[in-house]
Amino acid sequence: MSIGEALDGIKASEIRRMFDLAAKRKDSISLGIGEPDFPTPANIKEAAKRALDSDATHYAPNGGVRELREAIAEKSRRENGIDCAAENVLVTVGATEGILLALASIIGNGDEVLVPTPAFLNYCPCVSLSGGVPRELPCSEENDFHLSAEDVKRSITDRTKAIIIASPNNPTGATLSRDELEKIAQVAVKKGLKIITDEVYERFVYDGIKSSSAASFEWDNTITMNSFSKTYAMTGWRVGYVIAKDISRMLKLHMYLVSCVSTFSQYGALAAVRDGYTSVDRMISEYSKRRDLVYDRLSSMKHIRVEKPEGAFYFFPNVSGTGMSSKDFADRLFEETGVVVVNGSAFGECGDGYVRISYATSMERLREAMDRMEAFLDRI
Ligand SMILES: Cc1ncc(COP(=O)(O)O)c(C=O)c1O
Incomplete structure:
Protein backbone atom coordinates (compact mmCIF):
# COMPACT_ATOMS: atom_id res chain seq x y z
CA MET A 1 0.00 0.00 0.00
CA SER A 2 1.30 3.49 -0.82
CA ILE A 3 1.52 6.23 1.81
CA GLY A 4 -1.30 8.04 -0.01
CA GLU A 5 -3.56 4.99 0.13
CA ALA A 6 -2.73 4.47 3.79
CA LEU A 7 -3.59 8.11 4.50
CA ASP A 8 -7.06 7.61 3.02
CA GLY A 9 -7.77 5.04 5.72
CA ILE A 10 -6.46 7.07 8.67
CA LYS A 11 -8.87 9.13 10.78
CA ALA A 12 -8.05 12.58 12.18
CA SER A 13 -7.07 12.60 15.85
CA GLU A 14 -9.90 12.52 18.40
CA ILE A 15 -7.70 14.44 20.85
CA ARG A 16 -7.34 17.34 18.41
CA ARG A 17 -11.13 17.46 18.07
CA MET A 18 -11.46 17.91 21.83
CA PHE A 19 -8.74 20.63 21.84
CA ASP A 20 -10.64 22.53 19.19
CA LEU A 21 -13.86 22.26 21.17
CA ALA A 22 -12.17 23.39 24.40
CA ALA A 23 -10.68 26.43 22.66
CA LYS A 24 -14.20 27.66 21.87
CA ARG A 25 -15.24 27.92 25.53
CA LYS A 26 -13.68 30.38 28.02
CA ASP A 27 -14.48 28.45 31.21
CA SER A 28 -13.24 25.10 29.91
CA ILE A 29 -10.74 23.00 31.88
CA SER A 30 -8.81 20.60 29.72
CA LEU A 31 -7.89 17.26 31.25
CA GLY A 32 -7.41 16.06 27.71
CA ILE A 33 -3.90 17.27 27.25
CA GLY A 34 -0.98 14.83 27.11
CA GLU A 35 1.79 17.21 28.06
CA PRO A 36 3.37 18.59 31.22
CA ASP A 37 2.03 21.98 32.36
CA PHE A 38 5.41 22.91 33.91
CA PRO A 39 7.85 25.20 32.10
CA THR A 40 11.06 23.62 30.80
CA PRO A 41 13.68 23.83 33.61
CA ASP A 275 22.52 18.18 34.68
CA GLY A 276 20.64 15.43 36.51
CA TYR A 277 17.10 15.15 37.76
CA THR A 278 16.70 17.85 40.43
CA SER A 279 13.93 19.72 38.58
CA VAL A 280 12.46 16.50 37.20
CA ASP A 281 12.18 15.00 40.69
CA ARG A 282 10.36 18.13 41.88
CA MET A 283 7.87 17.81 39.01
CA ILE A 284 7.36 14.09 39.63
CA SER A 285 6.65 14.72 43.30
CA GLU A 286 3.97 17.26 42.27
CA TYR A 287 2.46 14.74 39.79
CA SER A 288 2.35 12.22 42.58
CA LYS A 289 0.31 14.59 44.79
CA ARG A 290 -2.07 15.32 41.91
CA ARG A 291 -2.47 11.59 41.31
CA ASP A 292 -3.49 11.13 44.96
CA LEU A 293 -5.99 13.98 44.74
CA VAL A 294 -7.64 12.76 41.52
CA TYR A 295 -7.75 9.19 42.79
CA ASP A 296 -9.45 10.22 46.04
CA ARG A 297 -12.00 12.30 44.18
CA LEU A 298 -12.75 9.86 41.32
CA SER A 299 -13.05 6.85 43.59
CA SER A 300 -15.85 8.50 45.55
CA MET A 301 -17.88 9.55 42.47
CA LYS A 302 -21.07 7.80 41.40
CA HIS A 303 -21.11 5.49 38.34
CA ILE A 304 -17.29 5.48 38.06
CA ARG A 305 -14.84 2.63 38.58
CA VAL A 306 -11.20 3.55 38.83
CA GLU A 307 -7.83 1.97 39.62
CA LYS A 308 -4.82 3.96 40.78
CA PRO A 309 -2.52 4.02 37.75
CA GLU A 310 1.06 2.80 38.23
CA GLY A 311 2.69 5.28 35.87
CA ALA A 312 2.46 8.13 33.32
CA PHE A 313 0.11 11.04 34.19
CA TYR A 314 -3.30 9.71 33.21
CA PHE A 315 -6.30 8.02 34.78
CA PHE A 316 -8.41 5.68 32.66
CA PRO A 317 -11.65 5.27 34.63
CA ASN A 318 -14.50 3.03 33.58
CA VAL A 319 -17.57 5.18 32.90
CA SER A 320 -19.82 2.44 31.53
CA GLY A 321 -21.86 2.62 34.78
CA THR A 322 -23.33 5.88 33.44
CA GLY A 323 -25.00 3.94 30.63
CA MET A 324 -23.32 6.20 28.08
CA SER A 325 -20.71 5.35 25.46
CA SER A 326 -17.40 7.01 26.23
CA LYS A 327 -17.89 9.42 23.31
CA ASP A 328 -21.30 10.49 24.64
CA PHE A 329 -19.86 10.78 28.14
CA ALA A 330 -16.97 13.00 26.96
CA ASP A 331 -19.28 15.13 24.79
CA ARG A 332 -21.94 15.60 27.48
CA LEU A 333 -19.41 16.27 30.23
CA PHE A 334 -17.91 19.00 28.06
CA GLU A 335 -21.25 20.51 27.04
CA GLU A 336 -22.60 20.58 30.60
CA THR A 337 -19.45 21.45 32.59
CA GLY A 338 -16.69 22.62 30.22
CA VAL A 339 -14.39 19.80 31.43
CA VAL A 340 -12.50 18.09 28.63
CA VAL A 341 -11.61 14.39 28.88
CA VAL A 342 -10.73 12.08 26.00
CA ASN A 343 -13.08 9.40 24.74
CA GLY A 344 -11.37 6.08 25.54
CA SER A 345 -12.17 4.52 22.18
CA ALA A 346 -9.65 6.94 20.63
CA PHE A 347 -7.01 4.56 22.08
CA GLY A 348 -8.39 1.39 20.53
CA GLU A 349 -11.67 -0.50 20.24
CA CYS A 350 -11.37 -1.89 23.76
CA GLY A 351 -11.20 1.68 25.12
CA ASP A 352 -14.95 2.17 24.75
CA GLY A 353 -16.50 2.51 28.22
CA TYR A 354 -13.49 4.46 29.49
CA VAL A 355 -12.20 8.02 29.32
CA ARG A 356 -8.68 9.38 29.68
CA ILE A 357 -8.11 12.05 32.30
CA SER A 358 -4.74 13.78 32.33
CA TYR A 359 -3.52 15.21 35.64
CA ALA A 360 -0.78 17.30 34.03
CA THR A 361 -2.71 20.35 35.29
CA SER A 362 -2.46 22.48 38.44
CA MET A 363 -4.02 21.26 41.70
CA GLU A 364 -6.40 24.21 41.66
CA ARG A 365 -7.75 23.37 38.21
CA LEU A 366 -7.89 19.67 39.03
CA ARG A 367 -9.99 20.42 42.14
CA GLU A 368 -12.37 22.59 40.13
CA ALA A 369 -12.63 19.96 37.36
CA MET A 370 -13.34 17.22 39.91
CA ASP A 371 -16.06 19.37 41.54
CA ARG A 372 -17.73 19.90 38.17
CA MET A 373 -17.46 16.24 37.22
CA GLU A 374 -18.89 15.08 40.54
CA ALA A 375 -21.87 17.43 40.18
CA PHE A 376 -22.41 16.14 36.62
CA LEU A 377 -22.37 12.52 37.79
CA ASP A 378 -24.76 13.31 40.65
CA ARG A 379 -27.25 14.69 38.10
CA ILE A 380 -27.36 11.68 35.79
C1 LIG B 1 3.32 6.86 24.71
C2 LIG B 1 3.79 8.05 23.92
N1 LIG B 1 4.80 7.88 23.06
C3 LIG B 1 5.27 8.89 22.33
C4 LIG B 1 4.72 10.16 22.43
C5 LIG B 1 5.28 11.24 21.56
O1 LIG B 1 6.11 12.10 22.26
P1 LIG B 1 7.12 13.10 21.57
O2 LIG B 1 7.00 12.98 20.10
O3 LIG B 1 6.75 14.46 22.05
O4 LIG B 1 8.46 12.66 22.05
C6 LIG B 1 3.66 10.39 23.31
C7 LIG B 1 3.02 11.71 23.39
O5 LIG B 1 1.96 11.90 23.94
C8 LIG B 1 3.18 9.30 24.08
O6 LIG B 1 2.18 9.45 24.95
Whole structure:
Protein backbone atom coordinates (compact mmCIF):
# COMPACT_ATOMS: atom_id res chain seq x y z
CA MET A 1 0.00 0.00 0.00
CA SER A 2 1.30 3.49 -0.82
CA ILE A 3 1.52 6.23 1.81
CA GLY A 4 -1.30 8.04 -0.01
CA GLU A 5 -3.56 4.99 0.13
CA ALA A 6 -2.73 4.47 3.79
CA LEU A 7 -3.59 8.11 4.50
CA ASP A 8 -7.06 7.61 3.02
CA GLY A 9 -7.77 5.04 5.72
CA ILE A 10 -6.46 7.07 8.67
CA LYS A 11 -8.87 9.13 10.78
CA ALA A 12 -8.05 12.58 12.18
CA SER A 13 -7.07 12.60 15.85
CA GLU A 14 -9.90 12.52 18.40
CA ILE A 15 -7.70 14.44 20.85
CA ARG A 16 -7.34 17.34 18.41
CA ARG A 17 -11.13 17.46 18.07
CA MET A 18 -11.46 17.91 21.83
CA PHE A 19 -8.74 20.63 21.84
CA ASP A 20 -10.64 22.53 19.19
CA LEU A 21 -13.86 22.26 21.17
CA ALA A 22 -12.17 23.39 24.40
CA ALA A 23 -10.68 26.43 22.66
CA LYS A 24 -14.20 27.66 21.87
CA ARG A 25 -15.24 27.92 25.53
CA LYS A 26 -13.68 30.38 28.02
CA ASP A 27 -14.48 28.45 31.21
CA SER A 28 -13.24 25.10 29.91
CA ILE A 29 -10.74 23.00 31.88
CA SER A 30 -8.81 20.60 29.72
CA LEU A 31 -7.89 17.26 31.25
CA GLY A 32 -7.41 16.06 27.71
CA ILE A 33 -3.90 17.27 27.25
CA GLY A 34 -0.98 14.83 27.11
CA GLU A 35 1.79 17.21 28.06
CA PRO A 36 3.37 18.59 31.22
CA ASP A 37 2.03 21.98 32.36
CA PHE A 38 5.41 22.91 33.91
CA PRO A 39 7.85 25.20 32.10
CA THR A 40 11.06 23.62 30.80
CA PRO A 41 13.68 23.83 33.61
CA ALA A 42 15.81 27.01 33.47
CA ASN A 43 19.18 25.25 33.03
CA ILE A 44 17.92 23.65 29.80
CA LYS A 45 16.59 26.94 28.44
CA GLU A 46 19.88 28.68 29.32
CA ALA A 47 21.88 26.01 27.48
CA ALA A 48 19.76 26.47 24.34
CA LYS A 49 20.13 30.26 24.59
CA ARG A 50 23.91 29.89 24.84
CA ALA A 51 23.82 27.59 21.81
CA LEU A 52 21.88 30.21 19.84
CA ASP A 53 24.30 32.95 20.89
CA SER A 54 27.22 30.85 19.73
CA ASP A 55 25.49 30.32 16.37
CA ALA A 56 24.45 26.69 16.70
CA THR A 57 21.86 27.60 14.10
CA HIS A 58 22.96 25.42 11.20
CA TYR A 59 22.25 21.80 10.28
CA ALA A 60 23.43 19.28 12.84
CA PRO A 61 24.88 15.91 11.81
CA ASN A 62 21.99 13.67 10.62
CA GLY A 63 22.29 11.26 13.53
CA GLY A 64 22.44 14.07 16.08
CA VAL A 65 25.02 16.23 17.84
CA ARG A 66 27.87 13.89 18.83
CA GLU A 67 28.02 14.94 22.52
CA LEU A 68 24.27 14.41 22.84
CA ARG A 69 24.44 10.92 21.33
CA GLU A 70 27.28 10.08 23.70
CA ALA A 71 25.44 11.48 26.72
CA ILE A 72 22.25 9.54 25.82
CA ALA A 73 24.28 6.33 25.39
CA GLU A 74 25.93 6.89 28.76
CA LYS A 75 22.56 7.55 30.45
CA SER A 76 21.05 4.45 28.83
CA ARG A 77 23.91 2.23 29.98
CA ARG A 78 23.83 3.62 33.52
CA GLU A 79 20.09 3.88 34.12
CA ASN A 80 18.51 1.40 31.73
CA GLY A 81 21.21 -1.26 31.57
CA ILE A 82 21.32 -1.01 27.77
CA ASP A 83 24.78 -1.88 26.53
CA CYS A 84 24.91 0.78 23.80
CA ALA A 85 27.33 3.33 22.33
CA ALA A 86 26.78 6.68 20.60
CA GLU A 87 26.63 4.80 17.25
CA ASN A 88 23.48 3.05 18.43
CA VAL A 89 21.67 6.31 19.21
CA LEU A 90 19.71 8.33 16.65
CA VAL A 91 18.34 11.71 17.76
CA THR A 92 14.80 12.13 16.39
CA VAL A 93 12.02 14.71 16.21
CA GLY A 94 10.44 13.43 19.40
CA ALA A 95 9.46 9.81 19.91
CA THR A 96 6.77 10.57 17.33
CA GLU A 97 9.32 10.41 14.53
CA GLY A 98 11.05 7.47 16.21
CA ILE A 99 7.87 5.37 16.03
CA LEU A 100 7.58 5.81 12.27
CA LEU A 101 11.31 5.25 11.68
CA ALA A 102 11.32 2.08 13.74
CA LEU A 103 8.28 0.61 11.99
CA ALA A 104 9.26 1.64 8.47
CA SER A 105 12.74 0.17 8.95
CA ILE A 106 11.50 -3.31 9.86
CA ILE A 107 8.15 -4.01 8.21
CA GLY A 108 6.98 -4.36 4.64
CA ASN A 109 3.71 -4.60 2.75
CA GLY A 110 1.11 -6.68 4.59
CA ASP A 111 3.28 -7.42 7.63
CA GLU A 112 1.34 -7.43 10.85
CA VAL A 113 2.30 -5.56 13.98
CA LEU A 114 0.79 -6.31 17.38
CA VAL A 115 -0.41 -3.18 19.11
CA PRO A 116 -1.53 -3.88 22.68
CA THR A 117 -4.46 -1.54 23.34
CA PRO A 118 -5.53 0.86 24.78
CA ALA A 119 -2.51 2.55 23.20
CA PHE A 120 -1.05 5.89 22.18
CA LEU A 121 -2.91 7.02 19.07
CA ASN A 122 0.09 7.17 16.74
CA TYR A 123 1.00 3.49 16.68
CA CYS A 124 -1.69 2.08 14.40
CA PRO A 125 -1.52 4.89 11.80
CA CYS A 126 2.30 4.57 11.71
CA VAL A 127 1.99 0.82 11.10
CA SER A 128 -0.36 1.56 8.18
CA LEU A 129 1.89 4.31 6.80
CA SER A 130 4.74 1.78 6.81
CA GLY A 131 2.66 -0.59 4.67
CA GLY A 132 1.80 -2.89 7.55
CA VAL A 133 -1.40 -4.02 9.19
CA PRO A 134 -1.97 -3.10 12.86
CA ARG A 135 -3.47 -5.87 14.98
CA GLU A 136 -4.98 -4.62 18.21
CA LEU A 137 -4.34 -6.82 21.21
CA PRO A 138 -6.81 -5.78 23.92
CA CYS A 139 -5.52 -5.55 27.51
CA SER A 140 -8.30 -5.77 30.05
CA GLU A 141 -9.17 -3.86 33.18
CA GLU A 142 -9.42 -7.22 35.02
CA ASN A 143 -5.68 -7.65 34.42
CA ASP A 144 -4.95 -4.00 35.36
CA PHE A 145 -4.43 -3.37 31.64
CA HIS A 146 -1.21 -5.40 31.77
CA LEU A 147 -0.12 -7.23 28.66
CA SER A 148 0.57 -10.92 29.25
CA ALA A 149 2.98 -13.26 27.48
CA GLU A 150 0.10 -15.73 26.93
CA ASP A 151 -1.96 -13.09 25.09
CA VAL A 152 1.03 -12.24 22.92
CA LYS A 153 1.65 -15.91 22.14
CA ARG A 154 -2.00 -16.43 21.16
CA SER A 155 -2.01 -13.41 18.86
CA ILE A 156 1.08 -14.13 16.78
CA THR A 157 0.45 -15.31 13.21
CA ASP A 158 2.80 -16.14 10.32
CA ARG A 159 2.54 -12.52 9.23
CA THR A 160 3.39 -10.93 12.59
CA LYS A 161 6.71 -9.10 12.41
CA ALA A 162 6.78 -6.85 15.45
CA ILE A 163 5.13 -5.82 18.69
CA ILE A 164 4.95 -2.33 20.20
CA ILE A 165 5.21 -2.19 23.97
CA ALA A 166 4.64 1.05 25.87
CA SER A 167 5.42 0.89 29.57
CA PRO A 168 4.38 3.00 31.46
CA ASN A 169 1.40 3.09 29.16
CA ASN A 170 -0.56 6.00 27.74
CA PRO A 171 -3.55 6.04 28.48
CA THR A 172 -3.77 3.38 31.24
CA GLY A 173 -0.55 3.99 33.20
CA ALA A 174 0.04 0.20 33.30
CA THR A 175 3.73 -0.44 33.97
CA LEU A 176 5.15 -3.89 33.27
CA SER A 177 7.53 -5.46 35.75
CA ARG A 178 10.88 -6.67 34.48
CA ASP A 179 9.65 -10.23 34.88
CA GLU A 180 6.51 -9.63 32.77
CA LEU A 181 8.56 -7.83 30.13
CA GLU A 182 11.12 -10.66 29.99
CA LYS A 183 8.38 -13.27 29.48
CA ILE A 184 6.77 -11.22 26.70
CA ALA A 185 10.15 -10.62 25.04
CA GLN A 186 10.98 -14.34 25.18
CA VAL A 187 7.72 -15.28 23.44
CA ALA A 188 8.12 -12.54 20.84
CA VAL A 189 11.73 -13.28 19.97
CA LYS A 190 11.15 -17.04 19.82
CA LYS A 191 8.57 -16.32 17.10
CA GLY A 192 10.99 -14.03 15.24
CA LEU A 193 9.34 -10.73 16.17
CA LYS A 194 11.09 -7.40 16.67
CA ILE A 195 10.20 -5.50 19.83
CA ILE A 196 9.60 -1.77 19.72
CA THR A 197 9.50 -0.27 23.20
CA ASP A 198 8.20 3.18 23.97
CA GLU A 199 9.72 4.42 27.22
CA VAL A 200 8.79 8.10 27.14
CA TYR A 201 7.11 7.89 30.57
CA GLU A 202 9.97 5.97 32.21
CA ARG A 203 10.39 8.56 35.02
CA PHE A 204 6.65 8.80 35.68
CA VAL A 205 6.34 5.89 38.09
CA TYR A 206 4.97 5.99 41.62
CA ASP A 207 4.80 3.99 44.85
CA GLY A 208 8.20 2.37 44.29
CA ILE A 209 7.28 0.88 40.90
CA LYS A 210 10.16 0.76 38.40
CA SER A 211 10.09 0.91 34.63
CA SER A 212 12.31 -1.60 32.75
CA SER A 213 13.97 -1.62 29.34
CA ALA A 214 13.61 -4.69 27.13
CA ALA A 215 16.86 -3.77 25.36
CA SER A 216 18.76 -4.47 28.59
CA PHE A 217 18.10 -8.20 28.12
CA GLU A 218 17.04 -8.45 24.46
CA TRP A 219 19.50 -6.13 22.75
CA ASP A 220 19.60 -7.75 19.30
CA ASN A 221 15.85 -7.55 18.64
CA THR A 222 14.72 -4.40 20.42
CA ILE A 223 14.32 -0.84 19.19
CA THR A 224 13.96 1.52 22.15
CA MET A 225 12.19 4.86 21.84
CA ASN A 226 12.52 7.66 24.30
CA SER A 227 12.05 11.41 24.48
CA PHE A 228 12.83 14.59 26.36
CA SER A 229 9.22 15.79 25.93
CA LYS A 230 7.55 14.45 29.05
CA THR A 231 10.45 13.98 31.49
CA TYR A 232 11.80 17.50 31.13
CA ALA A 233 8.59 19.29 30.08
CA MET A 234 10.09 19.87 26.61
CA THR A 235 7.23 18.88 24.29
CA GLY A 236 7.77 21.89 22.01
CA TRP A 237 11.52 21.32 21.61
CA ARG A 238 10.92 18.16 19.58
CA VAL A 239 13.84 16.05 20.75
CA GLY A 240 13.63 12.31 21.22
CA TYR A 241 15.78 9.33 20.31
CA VAL A 242 15.86 5.72 19.25
CA ILE A 243 18.42 3.16 20.35
CA ALA A 244 19.06 -0.01 18.37
CA LYS A 245 21.85 -2.39 17.48
CA ASP A 246 21.73 -1.15 13.89
CA ILE A 247 20.25 2.29 13.24
CA SER A 248 21.35 2.54 9.59
CA ARG A 249 17.93 2.05 7.95
CA MET A 250 16.25 4.44 10.38
CA LEU A 251 19.02 7.00 9.81
CA LYS A 252 18.45 6.83 6.04
CA LEU A 253 14.73 7.57 6.39
CA HIS A 254 15.40 10.27 9.00
CA MET A 255 17.84 11.96 6.57
CA TYR A 256 15.26 12.21 3.82
CA LEU A 257 12.37 13.04 6.14
CA VAL A 258 13.78 15.77 8.39
CA SER A 259 17.56 15.84 7.82
CA CYS A 260 18.25 16.48 11.52
CA VAL A 261 16.70 17.74 14.74
CA SER A 262 16.92 21.50 15.42
CA THR A 263 20.53 22.09 16.50
CA PHE A 264 20.01 24.43 19.47
CA SER A 265 17.20 22.18 20.78
CA GLN A 266 19.79 19.39 20.87
CA TYR A 267 22.07 21.54 23.05
CA GLY A 268 19.15 22.11 25.43
CA ALA A 269 18.63 18.35 25.54
CA LEU A 270 22.34 17.86 26.24
CA ALA A 271 22.05 20.05 29.35
CA ALA A 272 18.99 18.04 30.37
CA VAL A 273 20.86 14.70 30.28
CA ARG A 274 24.02 16.10 31.87
CA ASP A 275 22.52 18.18 34.68
CA GLY A 276 20.64 15.43 36.51
CA TYR A 277 17.10 15.15 37.76
CA THR A 278 16.70 17.85 40.43
CA SER A 279 13.93 19.72 38.58
CA VAL A 280 12.46 16.50 37.20
CA ASP A 281 12.18 15.00 40.69
CA ARG A 282 10.36 18.13 41.88
CA MET A 283 7.87 17.81 39.01
CA ILE A 284 7.36 14.09 39.63
CA SER A 285 6.65 14.72 43.30
CA GLU A 286 3.97 17.26 42.27
CA TYR A 287 2.46 14.74 39.79
CA SER A 288 2.35 12.22 42.58
CA LYS A 289 0.31 14.59 44.79
CA ARG A 290 -2.07 15.32 41.91
CA ARG A 291 -2.47 11.59 41.31
CA ASP A 292 -3.49 11.13 44.96
CA LEU A 293 -5.99 13.98 44.74
CA VAL A 294 -7.64 12.76 41.52
CA TYR A 295 -7.75 9.19 42.79
CA ASP A 296 -9.45 10.22 46.04
CA ARG A 297 -12.00 12.30 44.18
CA LEU A 298 -12.75 9.86 41.32
CA SER A 299 -13.05 6.85 43.59
CA SER A 300 -15.85 8.50 45.55
CA MET A 301 -17.88 9.55 42.47
CA LYS A 302 -21.07 7.80 41.40
CA HIS A 303 -21.11 5.49 38.34
CA ILE A 304 -17.29 5.48 38.06
CA ARG A 305 -14.84 2.63 38.58
CA VAL A 306 -11.20 3.55 38.83
CA GLU A 307 -7.83 1.97 39.62
CA LYS A 308 -4.82 3.96 40.78
CA PRO A 309 -2.52 4.02 37.75
CA GLU A 310 1.06 2.80 38.23
CA GLY A 311 2.69 5.28 35.87
CA ALA A 312 2.46 8.13 33.32
CA PHE A 313 0.11 11.04 34.19
CA TYR A 314 -3.30 9.71 33.21
CA PHE A 315 -6.30 8.02 34.78
CA PHE A 316 -8.41 5.68 32.66
CA PRO A 317 -11.65 5.27 34.63
CA ASN A 318 -14.50 3.03 33.58
CA VAL A 319 -17.57 5.18 32.90
CA SER A 320 -19.82 2.44 31.53
CA GLY A 321 -21.86 2.62 34.78
CA THR A 322 -23.33 5.88 33.44
CA GLY A 323 -25.00 3.94 30.63
CA MET A 324 -23.32 6.20 28.08
CA SER A 325 -20.71 5.35 25.46
CA SER A 326 -17.40 7.01 26.23
CA LYS A 327 -17.89 9.42 23.31
CA ASP A 328 -21.30 10.49 24.64
CA PHE A 329 -19.86 10.78 28.14
CA ALA A 330 -16.97 13.00 26.96
CA ASP A 331 -19.28 15.13 24.79
CA ARG A 332 -21.94 15.60 27.48
CA LEU A 333 -19.41 16.27 30.23
CA PHE A 334 -17.91 19.00 28.06
CA GLU A 335 -21.25 20.51 27.04
CA GLU A 336 -22.60 20.58 30.60
CA THR A 337 -19.45 21.45 32.59
CA GLY A 338 -16.69 22.62 30.22
CA VAL A 339 -14.39 19.80 31.43
CA VAL A 340 -12.50 18.09 28.63
CA VAL A 341 -11.61 14.39 28.88
CA VAL A 342 -10.73 12.08 26.00
CA ASN A 343 -13.08 9.40 24.74
CA GLY A 344 -11.37 6.08 25.54
CA SER A 345 -12.17 4.52 22.18
CA ALA A 346 -9.65 6.94 20.63
CA PHE A 347 -7.01 4.56 22.08
CA GLY A 348 -8.39 1.39 20.53
CA GLU A 349 -11.67 -0.50 20.24
CA CYS A 350 -11.37 -1.89 23.76
CA GLY A 351 -11.20 1.68 25.12
CA ASP A 352 -14.95 2.17 24.75
CA GLY A 353 -16.50 2.51 28.22
CA TYR A 354 -13.49 4.46 29.49
CA VAL A 355 -12.20 8.02 29.32
CA ARG A 356 -8.68 9.38 29.68
CA ILE A 357 -8.11 12.05 32.30
CA SER A 358 -4.74 13.78 32.33
CA TYR A 359 -3.52 15.21 35.64
CA ALA A 360 -0.78 17.30 34.03
CA THR A 361 -2.71 20.35 35.29
CA SER A 362 -2.46 22.48 38.44
CA MET A 363 -4.02 21.26 41.70
CA GLU A 364 -6.40 24.21 41.66
CA ARG A 365 -7.75 23.37 38.21
CA LEU A 366 -7.89 19.67 39.03
CA ARG A 367 -9.99 20.42 42.14
CA GLU A 368 -12.37 22.59 40.13
CA ALA A 369 -12.63 19.96 37.36
CA MET A 370 -13.34 17.22 39.91
CA ASP A 371 -16.06 19.37 41.54
CA ARG A 372 -17.73 19.90 38.17
CA MET A 373 -17.46 16.24 37.22
CA GLU A 374 -18.89 15.08 40.54
CA ALA A 375 -21.87 17.43 40.18
CA PHE A 376 -22.41 16.14 36.62
CA LEU A 377 -22.37 12.52 37.79
CA ASP A 378 -24.76 13.31 40.65
CA ARG A 379 -27.25 14.69 38.10
CA ILE A 380 -27.36 11.68 35.79
C1 LIG B 1 3.32 6.86 24.71
C2 LIG B 1 3.79 8.05 23.92
N1 LIG B 1 4.80 7.88 23.06
C3 LIG B 1 5.27 8.89 22.33
C4 LIG B 1 4.72 10.16 22.43
C5 LIG B 1 5.28 11.24 21.56
O1 LIG B 1 6.11 12.10 22.26
P1 LIG B 1 7.12 13.10 21.57
O2 LIG B 1 7.00 12.98 20.10
O3 LIG B 1 6.75 14.46 22.05
O4 LIG B 1 8.46 12.66 22.05
C6 LIG B 1 3.66 10.39 23.31
C7 LIG B 1 3.02 11.71 23.39
O5 LIG B 1 1.96 11.90 23.94
C8 LIG B 1 3.18 9.30 24.08
O6 LIG B 1 2.18 9.45 24.95
